[in-house]
Amino acid sequence: LAKTTQPISMDSYEGQEVNITCSHNNIATNDYITWYQQFPSQGPRFIIQGYKTKVTNEVASLFIPADRKSSTLSLPRVSLSDTAVYYCLVGGYGGSQGNLIFGKGTKLSVKP
Amino acid sequence: GAVVSQHPSRVICKSGTSVKIECRSLDFQATTMFWYRQFPKKSLMLMATSNEGSKATYEQGVEKDKFLINHASLTLSTLTVTSAHPEDSSFYICSARDPSGTDTQYFGPGTRLTVL
Numbered sequence: 001l002a003k004t005t006q007p008i009s010m011d012s013y014e015g016q017e018v019n020i021t022c023s024h025n026n027i028a029t030n031d032y033i034t035w036y037q038q039f040p041s042q043g044p045r046f047i048i049q050g051y052k053t054k055v056t057n058e059v060a061s062l063f064i065p066a067d068r069k070s071s072t073l074s075l076p077r078v079s080l081s082d083t084a085v086y087y088c089l090v091g092g093y094g095g096s097q098g099n100l101i102f103g104k105g106t107k108l109s110v111k112p
Numbered sequence: 113g114a115v116v117s118q119h120p121s122r123v124i125c126k127s128g129t130s131v132k133i134e135c136r137s138l139d140f141q142a143t144t145m146f147w148y149r150q151f152p153k154k155s156l157m158l159m160a161t162s163n164e165g166s167k168a169t170y171e172q173g174v175e176k177d178k179f180l181i182n183h184a185s186l187t188l189s190t191l192t193v194t195s196a197h198p199e200d201s202s203f204y205i206c207s208a209r210d211p212s213g214t215d216t217q218y219f220g221p222g223t224r225l226t227v228l
Contacts, residue, residue, distance in 0.1 A: 032214050043118075043205045043219035044156070051214075087155075091215075100146070100207075100217055102156040 004088045009107040018075045020106050022088030025069045031090040033064060033071045038085045038105070047086075048073065075108075083110045114140050114210045118220035125196055126228055132192045133223045135206030141186035142208035146217065147179070150203040162189040196227040 005023040012018045024033065032051055036044035048055055050062040050071070061074040075082060085105040115138040125131050135145055143164045148156040160181050161169040168181035178200075180192040189208075193200055203224055207217040 032216075034216065036219070041203065041222065041224065043116075043207075043222045046216060046218055049214060049216055091217075101158065102148075104155050 003101075004090060004103045006086075006088055006103060006106045008104060009109065011109050011111065012078055013111050014079055015077050018078050018082075018108060018110075020073045020075075020086055020088075020108070021070055022073070023070050024088070024090045027068050027090050033062070033068075034089050034091065034100070035060070035062065035071075035073045036087045036089065038087065044087060078108075078110045080110050080112060082108060084108060114138075114208070114216075114218045116206065116208050116218045116220040118204075118206055118223050120223060121221060122224040122226070124226045124228065127197055128195055130192055130194045131196055131225060132190055133204055133206075133225075135189045135191070135208070135220050137187045137208040137210075137218075140208070140210045140212065142189075143186060143211060144209045145183060145189040146207045146209075147181060147189075147191050148205045148207070150205060150222075156205060159191075193225065196225070198227045201225055201227045 032049055034049040035047045037047050038044045048060045048062045050064050052064050055062045063072045085107050087105040089100045091100050117136045119134045123131055145162040147159045150156045158171050159174045162181045162183040164183045164186050170176045183189040203222050205222045207219040209215050209217050
């Protein structure tokens with residue numbers, strides 16, 4: 001299972017764009033990259049998933065370079081409510097992914 | 113995204129009793145569900161993989177007789193903490209793999225277990 005490395009914490013201010021980068025040097029060919037957001041005492045919430053290049057949805061963008069050894073979650077114009085822990089995970093498609101192993105995540109603090 | 117529910121959201125029990133936690137996938141069928149536990153300010157730790165119609169697969173160090181898992185249908189998995197002790201107090205979270213698309217895992221809201 002691919003291991004991921006993220007910054008432990010990041011600080012930002014309201015209205016700024018936040019980019020969180022995750023390293024996954026041992027990503028396998030059938031692995032997807034998925035980002036989750038977790039608030040205290042809640043289960044992780046799916047944010048975005050991608051395989052390569054760029055993916056965008058209503059809440060975030062995910063940038064994946066050609067070698068797929070890293071990925072960057074981009075949160076546009078963050079607000080105080082975006083203060084949470086963000087996890088980057090990699091896992092395979094087709095039922096062969098086994099289990100998602102959580103790293104330490106990145107604690108994002110958004111200040112007014 | 114897909115919805116996964118857990119019940120109860122919090123439970124307080126006495127030491128020595130057993131507690132059952134339910135995990136349901138509400139709008140998809142999940143042949144595979146997962147159980148995690150999370151201690152304060154720590155990341156999620158995988159406990160076991162629950163497969164519909166077969167025995168669960170436990171991670172190293174997780175006692176299968178202590179944490180009983182049953183996945184009797186495609187939308188329900190249960191975790192029973194048997195003979196609970198204060199050290200079992202934790203936040204338990206389940207997830208379900210949505211087989212449509214890319215097997216994305218969706219998580220339940222979690223269950224706070226406090227053993228007195």
